[in-house]
Amino acid sequence: MDAQALALFFAYTLVVLALARPLGRWMHALYDGRPLPLCGLEQAIYRCAGVDPAREQGWLAYALSVLGFSLFGIVSLYLILRCQRALPFNPQHVAGMEPWLAFNTAVSFVTNTNWQNYSGEAALSYFSQMAGLTVHNFLSAATGIAVAFALIRGFARAETKAIGNFWADCTRVTLYLLLPLSLVLALGYVALGVPQTLGASVEVTTLEGARQTIAVGPVASQLAIKMLGTNGGGFFNANSAHPFENPSALVNFIQMVTIFALGAGLTITFGKAVGRERQGWALLATMTVLFLLGLVAAYAAESVASPALHGLGLAGANMEGKEVRFGPAASVLFAVVTTDASCGAVNMMHDSLMPLAGLVPLFNIQLGEIIFGGVGSGLYGMLLYALLAVFIAGLMVGRTPEYAGKKIEAREMKLAVIAVAVLPLFILVLTALASVTAAGLAGPAARGAHGFSEILYAYTSTVGNNGSAFAGLNGNTPFYNATLALAMVVGRFGVLLPALAIAGGLAAKKRVPEGPGSFPTTGPLWVALLASVILIVGGLTFLPSLALGPIADHLQLFAH
Numbered sequence: 129m130d131a132q133a134l135a136l137f138f139a140y141t142l143v144v145l146a147l148a149r150p151l152g153r154w155m156h157a158l159y160d161g162r163p164l165p166l167c168g169l170e171q172a173i174y175r176c177a178g179v180d181p182a183r184e185q186g187w188l189a190y191a192l193s194v195l196g197f198s199l200f201g202i203v204s205l206y207l208i209l210r211c212q213r214a215l216p217f218n219p220q221h222v223a224g225m226e227p228w229l230a231f232n233t234a235v236s237f238v239t240n241t242n243w244q245n246y247s248g249e250a251a252l253s254y255f256s257q258m259a260g261l262t263v264h265n266f267l268s269a270a271t272g273i274a275v276a277f278a279l280i281r282g283f284a285r286a287e288t289k290a291i292g293n294f295w296a297d298c299t300r301v302t303l304y305l306l307l308p309l310s311l312v313l314a315l316g317y318v319a320l321g322v323p324q325t326l327g328a329s330v331e332v333t334t335l336e337g338a339r340q341t342i343a344v345g346p347v348a349s350q351l352a353i354k355m356l357g358t359n360g361g362g363f364f365n366a367n368s369a370h371p372f373e374n375p376s377a378l379v380n381f382i383q384m385v386t387i388f389a390l391g392a393g394l395t396i397t398f399g400k401a402v403g404r405e406r407q408g409w410a411l412l413a414t415m416t417v418l419f420l421l422g423l424v425a426a427y428a429a430e431s432v433a434s435p436a437l438h439g440l441g442l443a444g445a446n447m448e449g450k451e452v453r454f455g456p457a458a459s460v461l462f463a464v465v466t467t468d469a470s471c472g473a474v475n476m477m478h479d480s481l482m483p484l485a486g487l488v489p490l491f492n493i494q495l496g497e498i499i500f501g502g503v504g505s506g507l508y509g510m511l512l513y514a515l516l517a518v519f520i521a522g523l524m525v526g527r528t529p530e531y532a533g534k535k536i537e538a539r540e541m542k543l544a545v546i547a548v549a550v551l552p553l554f555i556l557v558l559t560a561l562a563s564v565t566a567a568g569l570a571g572p573a574a575r576g577a578h579g580f581s582e583i584l585y586a587y588t589s590t591v592g593n594n595g596s597a598f599a600g601l602n603g604n605t606p607f608y609n610a611t612l613a614l615a616m617v618v619g620r621f622g623v624l625l626p627a628l629a630i631a632g633g634l635a636a637k638k639r640v641p642e643g644p645g646s647f648p649t650t651g652p653l654w655v656a657l658l659a660s661v662i663l664i665v666g667g668l669t670f671l672p673s674l675a676l677g678p679i680a681d682h683l684q685l686f687a688h
Contacts, residue, residue, distance in 0.1 A: 133457035137423060140381070140461060141416065144388045148412060151389055152396025158300045159277045159397055166303060173299055181296035186289045187632025190278055191625055193294040194271060198238050198620075201264055206234040208260040209252075218253035219328035225251065232609040237261050239620035240268035240502055242354070242361030242472050242595040243612060245604040249343035249364050254326055261361060262350045266310075269357030270301040272504030275624055276394055277301075279508045282631030283532040284401040286639045291631045305390075306357060313352035313386065321375040324348040347372055355386040358502045360472030360595045368462070368475040369451055380454055380475060384462055387471045391415075391500035394507040402532045406650040411510055413655045415468075418499045418662065422488045423464045429485035430460050435686055449480025449599075460485065467492040470502030472595025479582070479600040483682035486598070487674060490585055493592035495666040496551055496623070502593060505620075508627040514649070515544045515630075517661040521647045530646050533639045540633060543626040550622035551591050552669045558587045558611055559673065567607035573600040577684060581677035590615035 157164065161181075164170075174181055185193065208215065209230040213223050225233065229245055236243045237260070248257070274297035281291045318324050323344045330342045347363045351373060354360055364370040374380050392412060399408020433446045445456040454462070459476040466473050467489035478486055492499060498509035515529075515536055522529035522536075529536040562568025562583045571586075572579035578600075585598040590612045597603070603612060640646075648654055 130457075133427060136457050137420075137427075137461060140384060140465075141420070143385050144392050145412070145416070147385070147389050148392040149396050151393030152408065153400065155273070155301075155305065155390070155393055155397040156400045158297075158304055159280060159401060161296070161300075164300075164304050170299060170303055173303070174296070177295065179293070179295040179299075181293055181299075184290035184293050187278070187291055187628045187635075190291055190294050190631075191628045194275065194624065194628075195621070197267075197271065197294070197298075201238040201267060202234045205237060205260050205264060206230050208256055209233055212253045212256045212260075215253065215255045217255040217258070217326060219326075220253065222251065222253045222256075228606050228609040229604060232613045235613040235616050236590075236595065237264040237359070237361065238268055239593055239616045240272055240357070240359060240470065240505070241590060241593040241616045241619070242359045243590050243597070243603070243616065244361055244365075244595070245609060245612075247365035248362055249345070254345055257350060257363060258346055262346075262353060265350070265353040265357050265359040265361070266302055266306050267298070269306060269353070269359065269503045270298045272502050273301045273305075273390070273394070274298045274504065275627060276397075276504035276507045279511060279627050279631040280398050280401045282634035283398075283511075283534055284403075285635045286637065288635050289632065291628070291635050306353065309356055310349070310352040313356060313382075314348045316382070317348040317351055317379065320379050321372075322348040322351060322379065323372050344372070351383075352386075354473060355383045355471065356390065356503075358387060358391065358469045358471040358506075360466065360470075362473060368473045369477070374451075374475055377454065377458065380458055380462065383473070383475075384465045387465050387469045387473070388500045390503045391469055391506040394504065395510075398507060398511075404532070404650070407532055410650045410654055410658075411507075411514070414658045414662075415498075415500050415506075415510065417655065417659050418495075419464065419468050422468065422492055422499070423461065426464050426481075426485045426488035427457065427460045429482050429488070430456055432482065434482070446480075446482050446485075449477035451475060463489050464492065466596060467594060468497075468499035468501070470497040470505060470593045470595070472589065474596050474599075477599045478585070478596060479598040483578075483581075483678040483685060486581065486585075486681075487678035489596070490581070490588055490678065491666065491670065491674065493588045493594045494552070494555065494670045495662055496548065497592045497594060498662065505593065505623065509547075509623060512544045512547050512623070512627065512630075513662050513665075514658060515540055516548065516665070517654075517658045518647060518649060520661060521657060525647065527647055530640055530642075531649055533642070534634050534637050535640055540630050543630050543633075547623045547626035548665065551619060554615055554618045554622070555584075555587050555591045555670075556673060558591075558615055559584050562587070562607075562611070565607075567605065571601045571603060571605065571608055573602070577677055577680035581681060584673055584677050586612065587615050591619040593619045 209225040278291040368374040395408040395412040399405035572582040582601040
């Protein structure tokens with residue numbers, strides 16, 4: 129690894145870890161319901177919405193609120209996309225989306241996936257970009273953090289059925305966290321060269337004398353929340369590889385930091401809530417170890433160019449599909465970061481990665497998006513794995529499983545297994561379906577192992593609510609629009625609902641004081657055990673499919 133890449137990786141990790149504690153403490157204040165400077169506006173919102181923030185909900189009522197809110201979001205966004213020709217802020221006179229694509233897009237943004245089967249600058253009006261997609265970037269992120277708060281309350285509270293009020297949690301997260309940070313980031317991006325305008329596309333004359341249309345629009349405002357909320361959907365088709373959406377190395381670095389920032393902070397929020405901040409640091413350490421392992425593996429694979437280029441006398445790292453202004457190190461770092469979190473933004477084409485380097489982002493998502501993960505969803509996904517790990521540890525040493533002061537019993541384990549198993553089940557079943565049907569095989573641009581990787585990545589990304597793509601699959605067909613939408617719904621609610629059910633069960637239990645018989649869940653041994661359980665479960669589940677895709681692709685590439 130060269131010195132420049134090592135310095136970049138070290139600086140990035142250091143900045144993320146430095147931000148974790150202040151952000152975690154601020155989110156703990158939101159979780160705790162403390163009065164904050166804009167509390168008058170907050171109360172006005174509750175009065176207009178008819179919400180009593182003091183009236184807390186059990187897990188089932190909380191879950192129904194999440195489902196109802198999400199269903200309303202899907203329907204309203206679908207109507208905006210279908211009717212955008214008749215709506216304002218449409219200087220390009222963009223027509224309404226066709227039904228299947230609008231349905232896929234509505235499900236995508238409400239579930240925090242942001243999978244895009246369209247070119248944003250050509251298929252969407254400014255109204256759809258702002259009032260449709262950007263709004264749901266805020267709301268889907270707030271929903272994920274709210275559910276994380278509910279699960280944290282399950283560990284922190286005792287002998288109660290209440291795990292909070294979804295409407296209050298969602299409002300506070302949006303008002304005090306996402307909006308102010310996004311405003312600061314958007315202004316910063318504008319200052320650094322990202323467009324923010326409601327004007328029409330610009331017509332210019334190139335140096336060759338040809339006429340060219342350059343798309344602009346409200347880019348900075350969407351960019352801020354798409355990264356901060358780990359949404360990832362780009363204003364432009366090229367996403368963060370577009371020079372307007374990612375104009376410099378500094379902007380690229382800021383984007384990567386914001387992808388991890390809130391996910392890292394929530395681990396500290398968890399530690400403070402359960403009364404032992406070391407619990408949160410242990411989760412953060414596990415995430416960091418897994419992130420660095422994937423980063424080193426991906427960069428090592430990408431540091432060697434294709435043997436076809438070596439045969440032409442060209443040495444060095446693989447630059448195919450990358451922006452020269454970022455280079456291999458920043459491009460690989462972005463690819464690993466965006467798939468460790470459920471962001472899905474890209475500053476390069478993952479389809480052009482060397483096969484083993486492409487395996488790392490794919491495997492990151494397959495682990496369940498728990499290496500920092502989506503805002504909120506990363507924490508509750510990691511906590512589900514923590515329950516599995518402490519149960520396994522309890523079996524090995526003959527102790528009753530306990531975690532964060534709560535006994536882990538049969539109900540919690542059944543729900544955790546359901547949440548962990550539902551993702552690989554749908555990834556593998558839908559991938560198999562697409563691999564043997566004419567409609568599915570019409571999608572990938574490549575054939576053989578690489579084409580299989582494109583299909584596997586699409587369903588991994590959508591079930592994992594990531595949204596990035598290998599960039600070689602034509603997903604805008606009725607088959608893929610429908611099956612990918614199904615994948616996104618299952619990926620979001622197949623984990624979210626069991627997590628809320630676990631929260632309700634834990635909140636009703638008594639707290640168990642830590643004693644000499646308790647298994648330690650804060651030190652290096654626990655971090656190693658938790659990371660090992662995650663890697664083993666993921667490896668055993670997905671190794672056969674990875675062998676058919678990127679591993680076979682690698683062997684074929686170097687055999688020829």
